[in-house]
Amino acid sequence: MELSRRRFLEYCSIAAGTIGLTPGDLAGLNEALANPAAPEVIWLHGSSCTGCSVSFLNRISDTMGEPASVVEVLTQAINLTHHATVMTFAGESCGAVLEHAVKRGNYILVLEGGVPTAFGGFCCIAYSYKGEEVTYAAAVSELVQHASHVVCAGTCSSFGGIPAAGINPSNVVSVQAHAGVPTINISGCPANPNWVVWAIVQLLLGNPVELDADNRPVALYRIERGQNPWEKIHQSCPHKSAYNSGSLAADFNDTVNKCLVDLGCRGQWTKAKCDRCWNGIEGEGHWCIGVNSPCHGCTEPTFPGLQSFFRPYTSGS
Numbered sequence: 226m227e228l229s230r231r232r233f234l235e236y237c238s239i240a241a242g243t244i245g246l247t248p249g250d251l252a253g254l255n256e257a258l259a260n261p262a263a264p265e266v267i268w269l270h271g272s273s274c275t276g277c278s279v280s281f282l283n284r285i286s287d288t289m290g291e292p293a294s295v296v297e298v299l300t301q302a303i304n305l306t307h308h309a310t311v312m313t314f315a316g317e318s319c320g321a322v323l324e325h326a327v328k329r330g331n332y333i334l335v336l337e338g339g340v341p342t343a344f345g346g347f348c349c350i351a352y353s354y355k356g357e358e359v360t361y362a363a364a365v366s367e368l369v370q371h372a373s374h375v376v377c378a379g380t381c382s383s384f385g386g387i388p389a390a391g392i393n394p395s396n397v398v399s400v401q402a403h404a405g406v407p408t409i410n411i412s413g414c415p416a417n418p419n420w421v422v423w424a425i426v427q428l429l430l431g432n433p434v435e436l437d438a439d440n441r442p443v444a445l446y447r448i449e450r451g452q453n454p455w456e457k458i459h460q461s462c463p464h465k466s467a468y469n470s471g472s473l474a475a476d477f478n479d480t481v482n483k484c485l486v487d488l489g490c491r492g493q494w495t496k497a498k499c500d501r502c503w504n505g506i507e508g509e510g511h512w513c514i515g516v517n518s519p520c521h522g523c524t525e526p527t528f529p530g531l532q533s534f535f536r537p538y539t540s541g542s
């Protein structure tokens with residue numbers, strides 16, 4: 226227990242700059258993790274590719290340099306009692322874990338994946354318990370009632386995302402549309418793992434989280450440069466001067482120092498602090514536009530939409 230807590234704190238300290246944690250947060254976190262009454266974290270998967278979980282697990286793993294410790298860190302340091310990918314329980318035991326959590330209440334519920342609502346929700350079974358299959362839709366409806374906070378990890382649970390795009394035969398909707406409760410949306414496809422950690426840490430500390438109109442934390446989705454709070458990626462993009470001068474890339478063989486708007490960039494419609502850290506690499510440059518790929522607007526309610534990712538985008542939120 227002590228070792229895992231120490232490792233999680235080490236991770237938060239190493240990544241504090243990019244996660245956005247202050248020295249005060251880190252000091253308080255030590256205390257919060259040591260508290261035996263600290264809330265447990267329940268992580269449930271719905272209609273998704275599990276990419277948000279994989280991204281989250283890889284990030285902590287890379288930072289600590291000890292992949293074998295990831296499960297230990299998650300299950301012991303932040304009291305993650307249910308996560309289908311990493312938990313040691315299987316079968317009926319998973320249902321029992323959730324039943325106990327509901328009885329205790331006051332947990333942080335992390336939901337990854339949209340909610341299929343057609344066919345009675347039976348397109349997506351969250352778990353089986355006492356001989357019955359429990360749909361993700363039913364599990365979400367029940368679990369949100371007893372949670373202290375609901376965090377949507379990724380664009381699928383936040384807004385519907387890829388599973389809800391197009392003809393959507395299973396009628397996938399966002400968690401908020403299905404359950405009608407306030408959520409903290411950490412949108413992204415996948416969600417930036419640092420931002421998921423940030424949200425969990427803020428809730429463990431009892432810090433208030435200011436949200437924007439789409440229930441995303443302002444601290445993560447508003448870009449600030451000095452005194453300037455920017456609303457969209459485009460406004461602070463390193464290719465903005467190329468955009469202003471009309472130096473636009475026409476194909477992917479000629480993108481260096483050119484604006485990517487004609488290759489489908491949605492930066493003008495997208496809010497997110499992506500330019501600080503992605504893929505476990507900190508610092509400027511290591512993000513979609515930084516490696517000369519257009520922004521697909523993966524943090525937005527309009528993602529993915531029905532337009533090609535690689536043609537000029539013609540509408541946005």
Ligand code: SF4
Nearest residue numbers: 459462484485490492
């Ligand atoms: S690359 Fe995208 S975000 Fe950057 S200036 Fe061009 S359109 Fe705007």
Ligand code: SF4
Nearest residue numbers: 499513520521522523
């Ligand atoms: S730059 Fe755009 S597509 Fe890339 S992660 Fe950020 S919001 Fe998503």
